[in-house]
Amino acid sequence: xxxxxxxxxxxxxxxxxxxxxxxxxxxxxxxxxxxxxxxxxxxxxxxxxxxxxxxxxxxxxxxxxxxxxxxxxxxxxxxxxxxxxxxxxxxxxxxxxxxxxxxxxxxxxxxxxxxxxxxxxxxxxxxxxxxxxxxxxxxxxxxxxxxxxxxxxxxxxxxxxxxxxxxxxxxxxxxxxxxxxxxxxxxxxxxxxxxxxxxxxxxxxxxxxxxxxxxxxxxxxxxxxxxxxxxxxxxxxxxxxxxxxxxxxxxxxxxxxxxxxxxxxxxxxxxxxxxxxxxxxxxxxxxxxxxxxxxxxxxxxxxxxxxxxxxxxxxxxxxxxxxxxxxxxxxxxxxxxxxxxxxxxxxxxxxxxxxxxxxxxxxxxxxxxxxxxxxxxxxxxxxxxxxxxxxxxxxxxxxxxxxxxxxxxxxxxxxxxxxxxxxxxxxxxxxxxxxxxxxxxxxxxxxxxxxxxxxxxxxxxxxxxxxxxxxxxxxxxxxxxxxxxxxxxxxxxxxxxxxxxxxxxxxxxxxxxxxxxxxxxxxxxxxxxxxxxxxxxxxxxxxxxxxxxxxxxxxxxxxxxxxxxxxxxxxxxxxxxxxxxxxxxxxxxxxxxxxxxxxxxxxxxxxxxxxxxxxxxxxxxxxxxxxxxxxxxxxxxxxxxxxxxxxxxxxxxxxxxxxxxxxxxxxxxxxxxxxxxxxxxxxxxxxx
Numbered sequence: 001x002x003x004x005x006x007x008x009x010x011x012x013x014x015x016x017x018x019x020x021x022x023x024x025x026x027x028x029x030x031x032x033x034x035x036x037x038x039x040x041x042x043x044x045x046x047x048x049x050x051x052x053x054x055x056x057x058x059x060x061x062x063x064x065x066x067x068x069x070x071x072x073x074x075x076x077x078x079x080x081x082x083x084x085x086x087x088x089x090x091x092x093x094x095x096x097x098x099x100x101x102x103x104x105x106x107x108x109x110x111x112x113x114x115x116x117x118x119x120x121x122x123x124x125x126x127x128x129x130x131x132x133x134x135x136x137x138x139x140x141x142x143x144x145x146x147x148x149x150x151x152x153x154x155x156x157x158x159x160x161x162x163x164x165x166x167x168x169x170x171x172x173x174x175x176x177x178x179x180x181x182x183x184x185x186x187x188x189x190x191x192x193x194x195x196x197x198x199x200x201x202x203x204x205x206x207x208x209x210x211x212x213x214x215x216x217x218x219x220x221x222x223x224x225x226x227x228x229x230x231x232x233x234x235x236x237x238x239x240x241x242x243x244x245x246x247x248x249x250x251x252x253x254x255x256x257x258x259x260x261x262x263x264x265x266x267x268x269x270x271x272x273x274x275x276x277x278x279x280x281x282x283x284x285x286x287x288x289x290x291x292x293x294x295x296x297x298x299x300x301x302x303x304x305x306x307x308x309x310x311x312x313x314x315x316x317x318x319x320x321x322x323x324x325x326x327x328x329x330x331x332x333x334x335x336x337x338x339x340x341x342x343x344x345x346x347x348x349x350x351x352x353x354x355x356x357x358x359x360x361x362x363x364x365x366x367x368x369x370x371x372x373x374x375x376x377x378x379x380x381x382x383x384x385x386x387x388x389x390x391x392x393x394x395x396x397x398x399x400x401x402x403x404x405x406x407x408x409x410x411x412x413x414x415x416x417x418x419x420x421x422x423x424x425x426x427x428x429x430x431x432x433x434x435x436x437x438x439x440x441x442x443x444x445x446x447x448x449x450x451x452x453x454x455x456x457x458x459x460x461x462x463x464x465x466x467x468x469x470x471x472x473x474x475x476x477x478x479x480x481x482x483x484x485x486x487x488x489x490x491x492x493x494x495x496x497x498x499x500x501x502x503x504x505x506x507x508x509x510x511x512x513x514x515x516x517x518x519x520x521x522x523x524x525x526x527x528x529x530x531x532x533x534x535x536x537x538x539x540x541x542x543x544x545x546x547x548x549x550x551x552x553x554x555x556x557x558x559x560x561x562x563x564x565x566x567x568x569x570x571x572x573x574x575x576x577x578x579x580x581x582x583x584x585x586x587x588x589x590x591x592x593x594x595x596x597x598x599x600x601x602x603x604x605x606x607x608x609x610x611x612x613x614x615x616x617x618x619x620x621x622x623x624x625x626x627x628x629x630x631x632x633x634x635x636x637x638x639x640x641x642x643x644x645x646x647x648x649x650x651x652x653x654x655x656x657x658x659x660x661x662x663x664x665x666x667x668x669x670x671x672x673x674x675x676x677x678x679x680x681x682x683x684x685x686x687x688x
Contacts, residue, residue, distance in 0.1 A: 001022070001039065001231070003024060003026065003231070003232070003235070004232060005232060005235045005236055005239070006029075007028065007029055007030065007235075007236075007239045007243075007244065008026040008027065008028055008029060008035065008235060008239075009026060009027040009028075009029055010024065010025075010026055011025040011026060011027060011418065012024070012025050013025075016038070016421065016424075016425055017427075018391075018424075018425050018426065018427050019038060019040070019405065019424065019425070020040050020041075021038040021039060021040040021226075022038075022039045022040070023036070023037065023038055023039075023420075023421060024036070024037040024039065024231075025037075025418070025420060026235075027417075028218060028239065028243050030243065030244055030246070030247070030248060031217075031218035031219050031243055031246050031247070031248050031249075032218070032219045032248050033218040033219065033221045033223060033243050034221065034222050034223065034413070034417060035223045035224075035225070035235070035238075036222070036223070036224050036225075036406075036409060036413060036420040037224075037225045037226070037231060038225070038226045038227075038402065038405060038406075039225075039227075039228075039229075039231055040226075040227065040228065041228050042226070042227045042228055042401075042402060043110045043227065043228055044092055044108055044109075044110050044227060044400045044401075044402060045108060045109060045110070045112070045115045045225075045226065045227035045228065045229050045402070046093070046106065046107070046108040046224070046225070046226040046227060046400055046402035046403050046406055047106070047107055047108075047115070047118070047119045047122070047223075047224065047225055047226075048104050048105055048106035048107070048222075048223070048224045048403075048406055048407075049104075049105050049122060049123065049126055049221055049222070049223050049224075050102055050103060050104035050105065050221065050222040050223075050224075050410060050414075051102065051103050051126075051215050051216055051220050051221055051222070051253075052101065052102055052215065052220055052222075052253040052254075052255065052414060053065075053098075053101070053102055053103045053193075053211075053215045053253070054101050054187075054188035054253060054254075054255055054256075055100075055188055055191050055192075055193045056188075056191065057191055057199065057202070058191045058192040058195060058196040058198075058199040058200075059195060059196075059199050059200055059202050059203035059207070060142070060160055060164060060192065060193070060194055060195015060196070060199075060200045060203065061195075061203055061207060061208055061211045062098050062103055062193045062194075062211070063098040063160050063164075063193060063194045063195050064138065064141055064142035064143075064160045064195065064200075064203065064208065065103070065131075065208065065211055065212055065216075066096050066097075066098045066103050066105075067096075067141035067142075067159055067160055068129065068131045068137045068138055068141045068142070068208075069125050069126050069129040069131065069212070069216070070082060070096060070125055071129070071130060071131070071134075071137045071140070071141065072125075072129070072130035072134075072137075073121075073124040073125045073127075073128045073129050073130055074124060074128035074130075075120075075124040075128065075516065076121055076124055076125070076513075076516050076517060077130060077509075077513045077516065078509045078513045078514065078516070078517065079130075079504075079505075079509060081121055081125070081517055082094065082121070084514060084517045084519075085117070085118070085121055085517055085518075085519075087519070088517075088519030088520050089109070089114050089117070089118065089519075089520065090109055090110065090111045090114045090520065090525070091107060091108060091109045091114060091118060092108045092109055092110060092400050093106060093107060093108035093399065093400055093403055094107050094108075094118065098193055098194060099193065099338065100180065100188065100189050100193045100339055101188050101189070101193070101255050101339060101340070101414065102222075102410060102414055103215075104407065104410070105122050105125070105126060106224075106403055106406065106407070107119065107122055108400045108402065108403055111520065111524060111525065112229065113520060113524040114520055114524070115229070116237075117518040117519075117520070119234075120241075120518065121517070121518070123238070123241070123242050126216055127216065127242055129212070131208070131209065131212065132209065134504065135205050136500070136501050136504040136505075138205055138208050139158065139497075139501055140158065140159065140501065140504075140505060141158065141159045141160060142158050142159075142160050142161065142200065142203060142208065143156055143157070143158035143160070143161040143200050143201050143203065144156075144157060144158055144497070144498075144501060145479075145482075145494055145497075145498075146498055147483075147491070147494045147495050147498050148495065148498055148499075149495070150488075150491055150492070150495065153476065153479065153480065153483070154479045154480075154482065154483045154494070155479065156197075156200075156201055156475070156479070158200070160194075160195055160200065161195070161197060161200050161201075163194075164192075164194055164195045164196065164197050164200065165197045167194065168196070168197055169272070169468070169674070170671075170674040170675045171271040171284060171461055171463075171674070172671055172674070172675060173675065174269065174271050174461060175271075175284050175286060175347065175459060175461050177192060178267055178269050178459045178461065179286055179288045179343065179345060179457065179459055180343070181267075182265055182267045182288065182457035182459055183258065183265075183288055183290055183341075183343060183455070183456075183457050184258045184341070185258070186256075186258055186259065187255070187256050187257070187258045188255060188256070189258070189339060189341075190258075214251065214253075215251065215253060217246065217249055217251060218242070218243050218246045219246070219248050219249045219250070219251050220249075220251045220253050222410065222413060222414065223238070224406040224409065226402035226403075226405065226406055227402055255340045255414070255415060257293075257340065257341065258290070258341060258455075260290070260454065260455040261454050261455045261456070261457075262454055263454050264454060264456045264457060264458060265456075265457045265458075266457070266458045266459075266460070267457060267458070267459045267460070268459075268460045268462065269459070269460070269461055269462075270461075270462055270463070270464040270467055271284075271461050271462070271463060271464070271467070272463075272464060272465075272466075272467035272468035272471070273463040273464065273465055273467075274465070275465055275466070277463065277465070279462075279463050279464075279465065280352060281329075281350050281351070281352060282350060282462075282463040283350075283351045283352050283353050283460065283461065283462045283463065284347055284348070284349055284351065284459075284460070284461035284462075285327075285328070285347065285348050285351050285353075285355065285356050285359050285458070285459075285460055285461075286345055286346070286347035286348075286458070286459040286460075286461070287345070287346050287347075287359070287360060287363055287456065287457075287458055288343055288344070288345045288346075288456060288457045288458075288459065289343070289344045289345075289449065289450060289453055289455065289456045290341045290342070290343055290453070290455040290456070291303055291335075291341075291342050291343070291344050291449045291453070292341070292342065292449065293340055293341055293342070293415070294337055294338075294339065294340055294341070294342055294411050294412060294415060294422075294423075295412050295415060295416055295419060295422060297412075297422050297423060297426065297429045298429055298432055298433065299445065299449070300337045300342060300423070301387060301426070301429055301430070301433060302433055302436065302441065302442060302445050303335055303342070303344060303445065303449065304335055304337075304383070304387065305380050305383040305384055305387070305433065305442070306375065306380075306442060306445065306446065306450075307333050307334075307335050307344065308379065308382070308383035308386070309370075309375055309376055309379035309380050309383055310366060310367075310370060310375070311331065311333035311346055312333050313379060313382070313383075313592065313595050313596070313599075314583050314591055314592060314595050315590065315591055315592025315593075315595065316379070316592070317366050317369075317370070318331075318346065318362065318363055318366045319331045319333075320592075321362045321366065322348055322359065322362060323660055325358065325362065327348050327351055327355050327358060327359050327362065328348025328349050328350050328351040328355075328359075329349060329350035329351075329663040329664070329666075329667060330348065330349040330350060330663065330664045330667035330668070331346070331347070331348055331349075331664075332345075332346075332347040332348070332349065333345065333346050333347070337411060337423075338411050340414075340415050344449075344450075346363060349667050350663075350667060353460055353462055356458065356460060360458065364451075367446060367450045367451050368451055370443070370446055371443050371446040371447045371450070371451050372443070374443060375442045375443060375446070377437055377438075378593075378596050378600070379596055380437045380442060381437060381596075381600055382595070382596040382597075382598075382599035382600045383599065384430065384433055384434060384437070385599055385600050386599045386603070386604070387430065388430050389602075389603035389604075389630070389632075390603065391426055391427075391430070392552060392553075392554070393552065393554055393603060393630065405424045408423040408424050409421065409422075409423065409424055411423045532547070532549075533546075533547050533548035533549060534547060535547070535548065553632055553633060554603065554630055554631070554632060554633075555630070555631050555632070555633050555636055556628075556629075556630055557628065557629050557630075557631065557636075557639075558626050558627070558628045559626060559627045559628075559643065560624045560625070560626045561624065561625045561626065562622070562623075562624065563609065563623040563624055563625045564622055564623050566623065571623070574609045574623075574625060575609055576662065576665070577607070577609075577625075578607040578608050578609050578625070579607075579661060579662075579665050580652065580658060580661055581607040581627070581646060581650065582594065582595070582598065582605055582606075582607065582646050582650075583595075583657075583661055584650050584651055584652060584654055584657050584658070584661075585650075585651045585654060585657070586645050586646065586649040586650050586651060587645075587649040587651070588645060588649065589645065591657065594642075594645075594646075597642060598642060601631065601635050601638045601639050601642060602629050602630060602631040602635065602639050602642070603629075603630035603631060603632075604629065604630050605627065605628070605629040605639075605642070605643070605646075606627070606628050606629075607625070607626065607627050607628075608625070608626050608627075608628065609623070609624070609625050609626070610623075610624055610626065611623055611624075612624055627643060627646075627647075629643070
């Protein structure tokens with residue numbers, strides 16, 4: 001289908017067989033707004049509008065703006081239109097996301113009318129927010145001085161302020177931020193786009209409004225459409241309702257490159273622990289390298305493969321040496337390719353600062369060994385097969401695949417207006433990487449980006465008792481000094497502003513405002529349910545359930561085992577067993593080789609334990625253990641041989657290995673409690 005709308009330049013139109021889509025890259029003639037379209041037969045339609053929003057400081061202005069524009073707009077003047085919108089929406093995704101260099105507003109729905117409603121509310125929100133009319137929005141979403149009585153102490157309050165206080169309370173979040181700041185001191189990545197609680201109160205209303213005026217303009221926008229829809233109608237609507245009403249602006253939002261370092265930089269930062277926590281064995285050590293730029297897809301996915309082969313997989317050489325020598329109880333590795341200059345990191349938890357030199361020495365030795373003696377080819381093939389399988393499968397859990405494609409496109413499109421397909425059209429990239437396994441590509445990549453690369457940092461995150469209380473006291477002293485500097489009239493004004501904000505928040509929306517929100521009617525919703533297949537059979541006393549569904553040549557298999565006879569006292573160990581299965585040696589494989597074999601043969605294998613309730617009688621339930629795998633049909637026999645190997649030949653008496661697994665599991669659980677305590681609380685409540 002050729003684009004006929006004369007208000008847009010068509011930069012390219014071409015088929016993308018990898019995604020079963022036709023891709024269009026457009027530019028709005030009047031404003032320069034960028035539009036990327038993936039047209040296909042997917043009913044789960046996706047839209048986003050994004051803006052390049054590099055922050056200049058750590059006041060969190062990008063994050064606060066993201067929150068604030070969703071608090072009502074000119075066309076939809078409710079204080080929280082999305083609460084009302086979701087009451088009559090069938091959306092499959094609805095959110096807004098602040099990144100270090102961009103802000104994105106995505107929605108998705110399978111219902112055409114619902115999709116149009118969501119797009120309309122979002123477009124009006126970003127271009128005509130109520131923030132210009134109601135300063136209370138910035139105070140509510142960002143920060144404000146809170147004072148109800150003259151004799152009370154002044155405090156800070158605000159949604160983003162409190163959110164970031166929580167984020168800065170977890171060591172992993174602090175570490176992530178220090179890594180970025182250590183590597184990019186001169187660019188937008190050297191400040192905190194989400195906002196540092198220490199600096200959020202420096203943001204003024206004027207600076208907040210100026211940020212929106214500068215960046216939230218069509219000339220700085222990235223618009224994405226995906227799925228089965230009337231593309232011409234959507235383009236005409238966007239031009240008529242929004243884009244054509246603006247003049248082009250020359251907006252400087254370029255994401256600038258950090259000049260490379262001549263030598264590795266070191267950073268030390270404290271993080272708070274309680275008086276009950278031990279200081280010994282509670283330090284984080286992280287080594288971090290800047291690797292090229294995000295427009296080189298071959299390098300990006302090549303480094304992902306190296307990350308798996310050297311650190312990520314169970315038994316990987318760097319991981320195993322760090323664990324064997326007691327450098328830490330858990331080894332973490334990551335590769336962040338969602339920024340202009342991607343970052344590779346290796347970290348250890350539960351360590352001590354005096355182990356830093358040995359930590360770095362081990363990493364250096366293993367980098368050099370792999371670079372000159374060769375990376376294990378089987379590990380590289382396992383990693384590549386895993387990448388290819390996930391790409392073919394396009395299963396992103398609860399997220400629409402069109403959304404993930406769209407967000408992935410920004411990993412290149414944000415930095416090159418002509419290049420939205422770099423991270424989502426990958427078959428040829430994978431073919432070149434497969435050739436590179438034999439040609440020495442990975443060894444050269446190691447030398448260039450790991451061995452000889454001095455754009456790197458070492459971050460030490462050490463525990464400090466009483467630090468949280470010290471920080472709170474520092475804030476209290478600052479606020480007390482501020483209050484002491486105010487006259488009685490200024491204090492009264494602050495009390496009045498606190499009261500006015502509360503009244504604004506508590507005032508109900510008018511009937512007229514409520515009626516402005518577009519909701520679905522029954523006529524907009526299909527009456528016919530989707531067909532599904534549920535085929536049940538009994539073979540030699542075993543129940544088989546099959547679902548006949550087009551899964552692109554992939555078989556999804558779950559083997560369930562009755563665990564009802566397990567003593568209740570042993571249930572916690574069933575939970576541990578699922579984390580051990582496939583991660584120990586077997587009679588025919590070391591656990592490292594076993595994991596490689598699993599990733600070469602399958603798209604993933606996992607063990608679990610679940611409680612299944614009777615929907616007619618909640619007092620009846622069954623406890624089931626399971627092994628699940630994803631595999632191409634041509635590999636299914638080999639996959640079952642691996643399952644048999646794991647079930648009947650695993651060496652579960654290896655105490656050293658079991659200890660390593662449980663220590664990592666404990667570390668992960670502790671991390672989860674700190675960063676997602678609400679999830680733990682929810683699971684605990686459900687356990688009753």
